[in-house]
Amino acid sequence: xxxxxxxxxxxxxxIYALLGLSLNLVLGFTGLLNLGHIAFFGIGxxxxxxxxxxxxxxxxxxxxxxxxxxxxxFFLMLAVxxxxxxxxxxxxxxxxxxxxxxxxxxxxxxxxPLGIPGIPKPSLGMFTLASNQGYLVLVLIIVVxxxxxxWRLTRSRFGRVLEAVRDDDLAASVxxxxxxxxxxxxxxxxxxxxxxxxxxxxxxxxxxxxxxFFLSEIILxxxxxxxxxxxxxxGSVIAAVIILVIPEVLRFxxxxxxxxxxMRQILYAVLLIxxxxxxxxxxxxxxxxx
Amino acid sequence: xxxxxxxxxxxxxxxIYALIASGxxxxxxxxxxxxxxxxxxxxxxxxxxxALFSRLSLPFFIASILTIVGSGFLGWLMYVALYRxxxxxxxxxxxxxxxxxxxMILLENxxxxxxxxxxxxxxxxxxxxxxxxxxxxxxxxxxxxxxxxFVLLLVLWLLTRKTKLGITMRAVADNExxxxxxxxxxxxxxxxxxxxxxxxAGLAAxxxxxxxxxxxVMGTSLIVKGFTGAVIGGVTxxxxxxxxxxxxxxxxxxxxxxxxxxxxxxxxxxxxxxxxLWRPTGLLGLSKGTRD
Numbered sequence: 001x002x003x004x005x006x007x008x009x010x011x012x013x014x015i016y017a018l019l020g021l022s023l024n025l026v027l028g029f030t031g032l033l034n035l036g037h038i039a040f041f042g043i044g045x046x047x048x049x050x051x052x053x054x055x056x057x058x059x060x061x062x063x064x065x066x067x068x069x070x071x072x073x074f075f076l077m078l079a080v081x082x083x084x085x086x087x088x089x090x091x092x093x094x095x096x097x098x099x100x101x102x103x104x105x106x107x108x109x110x111x112x113p114l115g116i117p118g119i120p121k122p123s124l125g126m127f128t129l130a131s132n133q134g135y136l137v138l139v140l141i142i143v144v145x146x147x148x149x150x151w152r153l154t155r156s157r158f159g160r161v162l163e164a165v166r167d168d169d170l171a172a173s174v175x176x177x178x179x180x181x182x183x184x185x186x187x188x189x190x191x192x193x194x195x196x197x198x199x200x201x202x203x204x205x206x207x208x209x210x211x212x213f214f215l216s217e218i219i220l221x222x223x224x225x226x227x228x229x230x231x232x233x234x235g236s237v238i239a240a241v242i243i244l245v246i247p248e249v250l251r252f253x254x255x256x257x258x259x260x261x262x263m264r265q266i267l268y269a270v271l272l273i274x275x276x277x278x279x280x281x282x283x284x285x286x287x288x289x290x
Numbered sequence: 291x292x293x294x295x296x297x298x299x300x301x302x303x304x305x306i307y308a309l310i311a312s313g314x315x316x317x318x319x320x321x322x323x324x325x326x327x328x329x330x331x332x333x334x335x336x337x338x339x340x341a342l343f344s345r346l347s348l349p350f351f352i353a354s355i356l357t358i359v360g361s362g363f364l365g366w367l368m369y370v371a372l373y374r375x376x377x378x379x380x381x382x383x384x385x386x387x388x389x390x391x392x393x394m395i396l397l398e399n400x401x402x403x404x405x406x407x408x409x410x411x412x413x414x415x416x417x418x419x420x421x422x423x424x425x426x427x428x429x430x431x432x433x434x435x436x437x438x439x440f441v442l443l444l445v446l447w448l449l450t451r452k453t454k455l456g457i458t459m460r461a462v463a464d465n466e467x468x469x470x471x472x473x474x475x476x477x478x479x480x481x482x483x484x485x486x487x488x489x490x491a492g493l494a495a496x497x498x499x500x501x502x503x504x505x506x507v508m509g510t511s512l513i514v515k516g517f518t519g520a521v522i523g524g525v526t527x528x529x530x531x532x533x534x535x536x537x538x539x540x541x542x543x544x545x546x547x548x549x550x551x552x553x554x555x556x557x558x559x560x561x562x563x564x565x566x567l568w569r570p571t572g573l574l575g576l577s578k579g580t581r582d
Contacts, residue, residue, distance in 0.1 A: 033384045035391075079567060086324050086383040090517070091566050094559040097514065101559075105552040112552075215510060219395050222388060258407075262399040269396035276389045277375055290382045 007132045011204055013244045014139035015197050020224040020236035021150055022193035028230035028287065029154055030186040031166030033085065035218055036076060036092035039099035040069040040191040042213030044198025046103065046110060049119045049208055058122040062199045069195025070188045077187040081180050085290065096218060103210040115209025119202050132204075139200055143237075146193055150233055153189075162186055163231070166287070216265055223272045229285025238283065243268070295426040296543045302432050303515075304539025305439035306501075308532045309494035310516030311523075312446055313487035315531035318520070319463035320476075320483040323386040327368065327394040329513025331488045335361040335495035336504045337401050340410050350414055358492040365488025368393065369481055394509065402506040409503035435497045442493065443532050450528055459483055463526055511555055518558045521565050523573050530573055
């Protein structure tokens with residue numbers, strides 16, 4: 001169907017599209033500048049990896065990854081319910097740093113910087129999803145289901161009330177909308193999807209370590225959402241494709257891998273800054289980042 | 291005495307955080323957005339010092355002066371090339387914060403490309419035997435760090451209290467609109483505080499480079515500390531930022547009595563959480579305008 005290389009890129013695009021979609025729900029549709037999103041991805045990845053290594057079947061571990069991330073999402077929202085704007089951004093960024101240092105230091109559970117190797121490929125009873133092409137199908141199914149679900153949700157009454165909260169939370173609460181409950185629901189759903197994405201990431205690479213859940217990855221996801229545009233689901237998916245395909249050009253130019261890494265990061269940073277300077281609403285954005 | 295040694299270690303860490311926090315706080319007070327790339331100014335300055343001193347073999351004193359000038363220039367460049375255009379577009383604080391994180395990633399990776407991933411050391415001072423004060427060890431360099439920080443912070447405090455520049459800055463910090471109406475060029479003040487704040491970061495970089503290794507990612511941890519120190523004390527108050535930094539330095543060092551040292555950054559973040567959530571104006575900060 002696809003070459004192994006294309007399959008690999010497509011799987012990563014799928015996983016990052018899930019991250020972009022879920023961050024957009026919180027950032028674009030609910031108006032919460034959450035810089036801690038990558039922590040949910042990490043919680044999902046570690047949960048699923050550790051559970052399957054302990055013998056829990058993959059579908060249950062996948063679900064648990066989403067649920068645990070969602071629980072953390074609820075508590076983060078509970079903690080930040082009274083703060084806004086750049087203060088909110090910093091507290092959530094702090095949350096992701098704390099989670100990162102727990103991954104790094106709770107060596108009894110996470111093996112710290114050594115990471116967790118040998119995470120099993122997904123299996124259900126006799127059937128194991130060993131090939132990458134099969135894995136791609138699994139990822140695509142989840143991406144399509146998530147997109148459809150979010151598409152319906154954001155066009156429902158719930159979605160419109162969420163956007164009302166984003167535009168003016170005071171007005172929404174005066175009209176009797178339960179602002180905190182709506183924000184918490186949005187955050188929990190978003191972190192659930194990020195947790196699922198984390199699980200898919202862990203079982204695809206079969207190895208995770210804390211570096212996949214640090215600052216540079218936050219920038220990657222944030223860049224996807226901002227380039228795609230706040231409040232545009234289509235934008236996030238398209239931006240995930242663009243953002244993951246562009247750096248592959250560097251590889252083909254024949255740069256040594258020691259240079260490709262930093263160059264990728266520089267490219268993302270320049271793209272992000274460029275979009276903020278020139279077209280802050282991104283490709284399909286409907287609202288500004290406030 | 292472990293407790294006494296931790297006190298000294300806390301003061302050394304606190305001195306470095308205080309230099310970073312005071313520059314950060316100066317920039318925040320007049321600009322009202324979070325310049326997260328301030329830690330990276332320290333990184334870039336430390337590499338500049340390394341290049342001038344270790345690669346070009348300039349005398350240490352001259353290399354240090356050039357480093358401070360260079361970091362002031364970097365501050366100017368950041369403001370003029372990135373923040374001013376964004377402000378003129380009417381960008382929100384959130385956009386400025388995201389842009390500054392982007393800038394931080396950009397500069398960190400630039401340093402990584404130019405100087406490589408391995409840590410650099412200056413080797414200016416040969417490792418000297420520490421002095422022993424009632425059981426605790428402190429090196430002459432560490433005494434210098436504490437002294438330099440103390441003198442500089444005093445000068446900075448006098449500058450904001452007694453000079454016209456400082457009074458103008460405080461006027462803008464207090465109420466930007468009112469300052470503009472009274473004929474203060476707020477854009478000029480913003481530039482001045484970027485230059486001054488970044489130059490202080492350059493000085494901090496010299497001390498950091500003497501005390502520890504230079505690596506591309508050190509800026510992230512430094513700005514987390516500087517920012518936390520500033521928030522604990524009150525982000526718009528210079529004496530507050532300094533006090534908060536020493537509290538943080540001490541809290542971290544006493545904290546690793548109970549926790550693995552890898553949790554140092556986490557201690558800073560827990561303090562940051564506590565203050566942002568329950569006392570966002572800090573211990574000495576202004577009671578208004580810091581939280582919108």
